[in-house]
Amino acid sequence: xxxxxxxxxxxxxxxxxxxxxRNEPExxxxxxxxxxxxxxxxxxxxxxxxxxxxxxxxxxxxTNEMLSRDICIFFSLLCYELDRDGKNFVDELNYAEFExxxxxxxxxxxxxxxxxxxxxxxxxxxxxxxxxxxxNRRNIIEKRSEERFSFTPAYKVFIDFARDLAKKRMEQPQxxx
Amino acid sequence: MKTEPKSILYFLWNYYDPxxxxxxxxxxxxxxxxxxxxxxxxxxxxxxxxxxxxxxxxKKVNNDYEFRTVFYSFLEFILNEFKPLLPETIEKYHYSIxxxxxxxxxxxxxxxxxxxxxxxxxxxxxxxxxEGVENNTIKLLTATRELKANMEKIDxxxxxxxxxxxxEYYILPMNxxxxxxxQQSIANKLYEVANFANEKRLxxxxxxxxxxxxxxxxxxxxxxxxxxxxxxxLTNELLPLIExxxxxxxxxxxxxxxxxxxxxxxxxxxxxxxxxxxxxxHMMLNAKEFWEQFEVAEKVFIEVPGAREPxxxxxxxxxxxxxxxxxxxxxxxxxxxxxxEDGNKIVESEKLFSLTTLLFDEDLQLExxxxxxxxxxxxxxxxxxxxxxxxxxxxxx
Numbered sequence: 001x002x003x004x005x006x007x008x009x010x011x012x013x014x015x016x017x018x019x020x021x022r023n024e025p026e027x028x029x030x031x032x033x034x035x036x037x038x039x040x041x042x043x044x045x046x047x048x049x050x051x052x053x054x055x056x057x058x059x060x061x062x063t064n065e066m067l068s069r070d071i072c073i074f075f076s077l078l079c080y081e082l083d084r085d086g087k088n089f090v091d092e093l094n095y096a097e098f099e100x101x102x103x104x105x106x107x108x109x110x111x112x113x114x115x116x117x118x119x120x121x122x123x124x125x126x127x128x129x130x131x132x133x134x135x136n137r138r139n140i141i142e143k144r145s146e147e148r149f150s151f152t153p154a155y156k157v158f159i160d161f162a163r164d165l166a167k168k169r170m171e172q173p174q175x176x177x
Numbered sequence: 178m179k180t181e182p183k184s185i186l187y188f189l190w191n192y193y194d195p196x197x198x199x200x201x202x203x204x205x206x207x208x209x210x211x212x213x214x215x216x217x218x219x220x221x222x223x224x225x226x227x228x229x230x231x232x233x234x235x236k237k238v239n240n241d242y243e244f245r246t247v248f249y250s251f252l253e254f255i256l257n258e259f260k261p262l263l264p265e266t267i268e269k270y271h272y273s274i275x276x277x278x279x280x281x282x283x284x285x286x287x288x289x290x291x292x293x294x295x296x297x298x299x300x301x302x303x304x305x306x307x308e309g310v311e312n313n314t315i316k317l318l319t320a321t322r323e324l325k326a327n328m329e330k331i332d333x334x335x336x337x338x339x340x341x342x343x344x345e346y347y348i349l350p351m352n353x354x355x356x357x358x359x360q361q362s363i364a365n366k367l368y369e370v371a372n373f374a375n376e377k378r379l380x381x382x383x384x385x386x387x388x389x390x391x392x393x394x395x396x397x398x399x400x401x402x403x404x405x406x407x408x409x410x411l412t413n414e415l416l417p418l419i420e421x422x423x424x425x426x427x428x429x430x431x432x433x434x435x436x437x438x439x440x441x442x443x444x445x446x447x448x449x450x451x452x453x454x455x456x457x458x459h460m461m462l463n464a465k466e467f468w469e470q471f472e473v474a475e476k477v478f479i480e481v482p483g484a485r486e487p488x489x490x491x492x493x494x495x496x497x498x499x500x501x502x503x504x505x506x507x508x509x510x511x512x513x514x515x516x517x518e519d520g521n522k523i524v525e526s527e528k529l530f531s532l533t534t535l536l537f538d539e540d541l542q543l544e545x546x547x548x549x550x551x552x553x554x555x556x557x558x559x560x561x562x563x564x565x566x567x568x569x570x571x572x573x574x
Contacts, residue, residue, distance in 0.1 A: 017448040047448065060447040068444040075431035083429055090425055133466060161445045162431030163424070169434050 010037070012057045014049070017174045019139040019154040022054035030056055047074055054153035071140070074131065077116070077160040081106040093155045100147045104128070185232045192228075195221040198243070199235075200252045209235070209242040225415070228301045262313055264350035270306035271354075271363045277302065278370050289383060297388045299370070300396055306363065307400045312570050314415070317347060321418050333426045333433070340423040346415055355408040366402055371397040491531040500535055500568070507568040509536065510554050517551075528558040 006029045015021060018028045030037055034051055041047045047060045082089035085106075092098075104125060107116055117123050121131045132149065135141045140154045195217050202209050214235075218226045229235045235242045244252070266423060280370060324339060357364040357402040371394060435442055457463075499516065506512050513532045519526045532561035536543060544567040551562040 015448070021322075033443060058448045060448050062449050065444065065446075067449075068447040069439055071447075072444045073439050076436050076448045079429060079432045080436070088425070090421070090428070115436065115439070157445050159428055162435060163428045164431070165435055165442050166431030170430075 004033075008115070013040070013139075014056070016044075017138055019152060020056045020138060021152050022156070027056060052156070055156070057157070070119060070131070071135070072158055072161060073115070073119060074122065075121075075155065076162060077112055078103075078106065078108060079159075079162070080112075081110060083122075090159070093151050094160070097144060097148050097152075098152045100129070100132070100149075103132075110157070187234060188228055192221065192225055195225060196252065197256070198320065199355070200256070203244055203249065207243075208238060209244075211240055211242070214242055226558065234291070262309055264354060267306065267309050267313070267351075267354060267363075269364065270302055270360075274299065274306070274363065274366055274370070275304045278366070278373070280351060282373065292386060293382060293389055296393050300393055303367065303397065303400055307403055310351070310404065310407050313347070313351065314410050317343065317415055318410070321415060321422070325418065325422055329388075334429045336426040337423055337430065340419045340426065344416070344419055344423070348411055348419065352408065352411055352416075355404050355411070364401075364408075367400065367404075368395055371401065384454075466516070489528065491528070496532060497535060497538070501570075505567065505569040507565075507567055508552065509568050510552055510563045514554060522555075523557050524554060526559065529556060529561075536566070536568070540571045542569045544569070 006026045006147075010020065010030055013026065020030060025142055026086055038049045038051075041058060045060070047058045047130065050059060070155045079089045080090050089142045095168060107122070107128060110116060120127065122128055131142065132143075136143045138154075139149050141149045143149045198217050199209055199214070202213050214226070232246060234248050236245055243249075277295055279294060281295050281299065321340075321343070326334060331388070353359055354361050354362050355364050357368055359365055374390045374397060378387050378394050381387050381390070400442040448548055496516070500506070500512070503512060513529055516526045516530065519525075535541075545564050546567060547565050551564070552565055554561045554563050
């Protein structure tokens with residue numbers, strides 16, 4: 001059986017919980033052999049491979065819920081603060097470069113400060129720095145330098161989550177106050 | 178009108194503020210109440226009320242007033258205050274244009290001047306329709322941009338609501354009206370008319386009629402271009418903009434909802450990355466335990482610090498000889514003490530007992546002269562009371 005030279009990297013990265021991104025040759029390989037890899041991960045590990053137009057990642061039944069929840073909180077807070085700052089948050093996530101200092105500023109002065117303090121991963125400057133490093137490891141962000149980073153297309157997973165949640169809540173009958 | 182046109186314009190220029198106030202009133206209520214008019218007139222000077230009638234700017238409707246259409250439209254135009262017409266309202270042009278067209282087509286043999294009038298009316302209706310579309314688009318664009326900038330600080334839910342409304346009730350119907358491929362659209366009808374006019378401007382007996390058709394034709398070409406432009410704005414600019422507002426607001430609503438109670442919703446599933454190690458965690462300890470059973474334990478001797486004295490051995494023969502040499506001995510224990518005292522005048526118990534065994538030799542004779550007065554012998558840890566023993570050799574020498 002012939003394996004491409006990217007096979008090992010593809011499998012290792014995905015199993016590490018990383019997102020594979022559009023501009024990487026591994027991603028192209030993955031898309032080309034989409035059917036094979038979907039089956040491969042299902043048969044080998046019982047994992048589901050999700051491939052979108054510009055990112056791919058694995059999900060399993062044994063989900064890392066705490067981490068995912070923290071990432072969602074992070075994104076929700078960031079979107080809220082960006083919007084409050086008068087920025088178009090979808091554009092910012094798509095194209096802009098962020099500075100750690102600016103991020104710190106948002107979090108330190110957020111209206112959701114209680115929520116932030118209660119969250120172990122986000123409660124202070126050091127925790128947030130570690131958190132950002134974790135995001136970098138998983139390819140959810142791309143660090144340009146120690147202080148600057150931008151988001152990869154992986155952000156869409158969490159934005160889609162927020163959108164779906166909103167739609168679901170809107171369909172629910174509002175409680176009468 | 179009896180008045181000079183310039184005077185009317187001058188009046189409008191001079192009394193711009195009250196005009197706008199009155200315009201606002203009518204825009205809101207649909208007419209101007211008598212009291213409201215008096216209020217405005219009182220504020221800005223009584224004589225304007227007279228002028229408003231003289232210049233035929235306002236007209237009376239029952240007890241109240243309203244702007245004459247031409248003035249209202251004019252103010253609306255310069256203020257850019259168009260209310261977007263519901264597409265249903267624009268639909269009415271479909272009927273009027275179609276009717277006129279039908280009549281024109283049917284009545285080719287009829288009176289010329291009626292035909293000419295009809296063509297003229299058709300041009301007029303088309304113009305109104307085109308302008309209506311243009312105004313609508315401008316207004317929608319402005320309103321959408323305002324919504325995006327959120328000048329009124331509207332709640333996200335409200336934003337979604339408005340954006341959705343606009344898409345559903347204005348933009349999609351408008352697109353349908355302007356869609357030239359859609360059978361029922363006005364644009365389609367105008368296309369049909371244009372084809373007809375194109376034909377009729379080239380054939381037909383009457384010069385005047387042909388000229389009118391030619392006018393109609395070119396006008397319709399221009400209108401078509403205009404409609405195309407409007408349609409482009411709607412699809413390329415307006416619709417995406419509103420969609421974006423809607424999407425962003427939905428996303429933001431989702432974010433805010435989630436932050437209300439992060440534990441309530443189920444977040445997207447992410448892989449739990451595990452590190453599979455080939456060996457177990459206890460490998461180190463287990464290995465150590467295993468090897469220990471093969472260890473050969475060396476015997477370890479521990480030296481007590483301090484010089485050891487050579488052990489004292491009871492040299493029986495030597496002491497026996499010493500004893501014999503001194504026979505007869507009056508005080509055996511005294512002799513022991515003599516021989517065993519070390520520098521500190523201490524006799525060791527062990528040595529004393531050893532020497533005492535000499536007494537049990539068979540060839541020695543013991544006498545106990547004074548049993549009631551024991552002697553004392555001090556050892557390192559005791560004081561012994563011992564009898565005085567006289568030792569002599571047994572028998573006669």
